[in-house]
Amino acid sequence: MRIRLGLTSALALAAAAPAHAEMTFNRIASFATPMNMAEGEDKARTSSAEIISASEDGMTLIYTDSPLGVVGLIDITDPAAPKPLGNIDMGGEPTTAQIVGNMAFVAVNTSESKANPSGKLVTVDLATRKAVAECDLGGQPDSVARAKDGSFLAIAIENERDEDVNDGAIPQMPAGFLVKLPLKDGAVDCAGLQKIDMTGLGVVAPEDPEPEFVSINEAGEIVVTLQENNTIVVVGADGKVAKAIDAGKVALEGIDTKRDGRLHFDGSKEALREPDAVKWIDNDHFIAANEGDYEGGSRSWTVWNKDGTVVWESGASLEQAIARIGHYPDARNSKGVELESVDFAVFDGTPLAFIASERASIVGVYDMTDPKAPKLLQLLPSGISPEGLVSIPSRNLLATANEVDLGEDGLARAHVMIYQRSDAPAAYPTITSEGAEGVLGWGALSALAADPEKPGILYAVSDSVYAAEPAIYTIDATQTPARITAKTVVTRGGDAAQKLDLEGITPDGEGGFWLASEGRTDRLTPHAILHVDAEGAIDKEIALPPELLAGEVRFGFEGIAKSGDTLWMAVQRPWKDDPENTAKLLAYNTAEETWGAVRYPLDPAPEGGWVGLSEITLSGDWVYLIERDNQVGENAGLKAITRVPVSAMVPAALDGEIPVVTKETFRDLIPDLAGFHGFTAEKVEGFAIDSAGTGFVVTDNDGVADSSGETFFWSIGPVK
Structure with a gap:
């Protein structure tokens, strides 16, 4: 009964x-x-x-x-x-x-x-x-x-x-x-x-x-x-x-x-x-x-x-x-x-x-x-x-x-x-702004970087979904779920900066940040590197040189990392001057104001889709990247963290022969994503290794447009 x-x-x-x-x-x-x-x-x-x-x-x-x-x-x-x-x-x-x-x-x-x-x-x-x-x-x-x-x-x-x-x-x-x-x-x-x-x-x-x-x-x-x-x-x-x-x-x-x-x-x-x-x-x-x-x-x-x-x-x-x-x-x-x-x-x-x-x-x-x-x-x-x-x-x-x-x-x-x-703990949300002042709305987290000194403190940026108010988010990953504790609006001349599509962030070591804007010329959004102070104010903008822009396509910077005076940017997909299944890792020397590059070998694209890069992170002797396809659900075949030895990252001049580096797969992320028991997300877009050596990953929810809105933020544990 x-x-x-x-x-x-x-x-x-x-x-x-x-x-x-x-x-x-x-x-x-x-x-x-x-x-x-x-x-x-x-x-x-x-x-x-x-x-x-x-x-x-x-x-x-x-x-x-x-x-x-x-x-x-x-x-x-x-x-x-x-x-x-x-x-x-x-x-x-x-x-x-x-x-x-x-x-x-x-x-x-x-x-x-x-x-x-x-x-x-x-x-x-x-x-x-x-x-x-x-x-x-x-x-x-x-x-x-x-x-x-x-x-x-x-x-x-x-x-x-x-x-x-x-x-x-x-x-x-x-x-x-x-x-x-x-x-x-x-x-x-x-x-x-x-x-x-x-x-x-x-x-x-x-x-x-x-x-x-x-x-x-x-x-x-x-x-x-x-x-x-x-x-x-x-x-x-x-x-x-x-x-x-x-x-x-x-x-x-x-x-x-x-x-x-x-x-x-x-x-x-x-x-x-x-x-x-x-x-x-x-x-x-x-x-x-x-x-x-x-x-x-x-x-x-x-x-x-x-x-x-x-x-x-x-x-x-x-x-x-x-x-x-x-x-x-x-x-x-x-x-x-x-x-x-x-x-x-x-x-x-x-x-x-x-x-x-x-x-x-x-x-x-x-x-x-x-x-x-x-x-x-x-x-x-x-x-x-x-x-x-x-x-x-x-x-x-x-x-x-x-x-x-x-x-x-x-x-x-x-x-x-x-x-x-x-009686198992709640698995979702994996990241929240609960506890921040007021109602701190957020979404479309498109990059991740670690504080150089504070374990578990990370930074993310929002992409073009929120282009009217691009922002840097401070994340406390020592809590479960992770907490977005602050939002810093990126400004130009005192107002929210326009014409940005932020896809990369890295601390400058002095309280400010270097940011990468992917760019999209057909929408009048330039490919660019920007420097902001601790309050988010842009104080320097670096445009791409003409020899690079000559080969541009829609898909630009996806991640930025800093090593000494050199900034490294991952270009998401091949440009017109790249051999098939390769994408550039661009280097900009901030002291000498010079450009260089190496090429990264991409896996072959699935039928009807593409493969590209979504992040770049430097830690110890390795450069870590996110390589992924643009597929979702059962069609998703590639969501991975790969790595390249730092010793191989020797940038060549743009007008010469650009070497192709050798990669290895560090972690397949599809099993991680399967652990959330939904369909496999497309956009794994952020990876950072904090000052204690712990790796963190985040997905981009596209601002809930044609998306379930789910953001997955998780730790992969110590990165060795």
């Missing part, structure tokens, strides 16, 4: 339980959606993982994949090694699947147009993996919820608006509604379908409710969000509307309001909540993620009493926490992190809420012991754009469905991510 605890029961159990080690979630596996395609199918096709559910025994996951028109099944008998069970065609666009017993009930959109919506509920026998029944729903379905006892389903018939008509404004007919469908002996009673009218309830366009998301409590009551109408409706167990709640507005303080390549959390606004996903946490309270997708931008989530009163409001607090771990999507800041999905479950007596950010690709985990004061416990990294969540408390598991597939661009595929709750 399965025992389900209400919130009050859970609190009593939690109070009575003995003290134990702190429990945390850690990602243990990732499953790319192309894995479910059959042998011989074109796995390059776009696929997705959107809304996700679990079987009652917690051994199988089912997710909707609208681009392929299928539901995908995953065997998680061993959750750390998920296995594909294949796709099942739905004859339309599946939106949500729920499992009761051995049957999956899948809502499928079959609309020929937004103006003429239609849909069906398909019953899938999980034993045979075949569709065995269909039920006409009379409109375009979105969310599906199941009653706790498996006696009925609730389906939001959205009949969504056409965003290309009238700038996407509502009303747009026909109106949506709510469906209540009885289940008898594991089968849908189509004849018993109850259509519950939602018109006249919304506060924006009451004639066009557009029901979005539904949830059912143990009393059989249904809560449904009307997102565009900024309204939440509670439907009683008798199928009659009990309460229509105006979701109102939220006052946001300490947010970034400008999409300008800067991360400044000093703005404010008032925004409509516009709730999306909703979930009961007991018979009297529910939580809602306020995506703010229509006219809002509310960035928040709310705990509600079903009488319509706000019990607790997050405001900008979750967004600020997300910014501190480098996941803030500046390119989307009119709507911020867009909290879209929620889930709730009781794990070992602790009631937990899970709040997913679509744009930041993060899941916040909250202790809901006191619904009036939720406590943020963790921020979990997800794939790109988590759309759905499912908790499996009986197995201490959580899974996310991440909808964005960037395979056409050679980037990450859509994924399902699996997390396990245990």
Whole structure:
């Protein structure tokens, strides 16, 4: 018998339980959606993982994949090694699947147009993996919820608006509604379908409710969000509307309001909540993620009493926490992190809420012991754009469905991510600005250097993602996670320096730094070396000589290191005058103001990709470099630290024959990256060896653009 605890029961159990080690979630596996395609199918096709559910025994996951028109099944008998069970065609666009017993009930959109919506509920026998029944729903379905006892389903018939008509404004007919469908002996009673009218309830366009998301409590009551109408409706167990709640507005303080390549959390606004996903946490309270997708931008989530009163409001607090771990999507800041999905479950007596950010690709985990004061416990990294969540408390598991597939661009595929709750320490974030003054947002860490005297103190720079305010970050790596303790803006003439793409940093030994700007002439950003003082002010700029610029291509400096009077810069990829599969290591003598170079032998590029350098570091008798390909996930084949003897680094004049040095692989970083249990990241871009001889590595998260936003910072231990 399965025992389900209400919130009050859970609190009593939690109070009575003995003290134990702190429990945390850690990602243990990732499953790319192309894995479910059959042998011989074109796995390059776009696929997705959107809304996700679990079987009652917690051994199988089912997710909707609208681009392929299928539901995908995953065997998680061993959750750390998920296995594909294949796709099942739905004859339309599946939106949500729920499992009761051995049957999956899948809502499928079959609309020929937004103006003429239609849909069906398909019953899938999980034993045979075949569709065995269909039920006409009379409109375009979105969310599906199941009653706790498996006696009925609730389906939001959205009949969504056409965003290309009238700038996407509502009303747009026909109106949506709510469906209540009885289940008898594991089968849908189509004849018993109850259509519950939602018109006249919304506060924006009451004639066009557009029901979005539904949830059912143990009393059989249904809560449904009307997102565009900024309204939440509670439907009683008798199928009659009990309460229509105006979701109102939220006052946001300490947010970034400008999409300008800067991360400044000093703005404010008032925004409509516009709730999306909703979930009961007991018979009297529910939580809602306020995506703010229509006219809002509310960035928040709310705990509600079903009488319509706000019990607790997050405001900008979750967004600020997300910014501190480098996941803030500046390119989307009119709507911020867009909290879209929620889930709730009781794990070992602790009631937990899970709040997913679509744009930041993060899941916040909250202790809901006191619904009036939720406590943020963790921020979990997800794939790109988590759309759905499912908790499996009986197995201490959580899974996310991440909808964005960037395979056409050679980037990450859509994924399902699996997390396990245990007493192991939290593995993420690996680096944070928590504890720094205010909200110190950051991202796109593109280089790393060590303080020459202080063990564990490092410096990083941000690249062109934040070109409007290039910065140097001070990192304390003696803490876990590592802490960004300060941000120093690079300035020119007192203002944030422009036309920089910082990709290298090295201390000058006197409190200042030498910086390398990669450059991109087609965007009027010059290749350059810069010197800044301890306050970040540029006091010297060194341009490339004409004989170098004659052979330039887009890919310039990726790293800078200092040895005496000589600065060494790694050029990422071959320029026009380089032999195939070689790249220059450039030397500039600051005393003599002369240039020289050696050539570095690159591994051959993968089909359709390239191999290049991302960092250069000098330590002892060796010059260390990061050599990598531009591939992600299962296609990634080269992410490595290599090294060249210092004795071989004898620069030749640029107008003569440039020698090719011999390299050796010092460390393969792909196993390190695999240890984070996501897909293999593309941009390993920073490596430094501190004054105690410890090596540190960091990845570049591209400022959360076409990326999960994850930054991995780790130590490889003593470097000998």
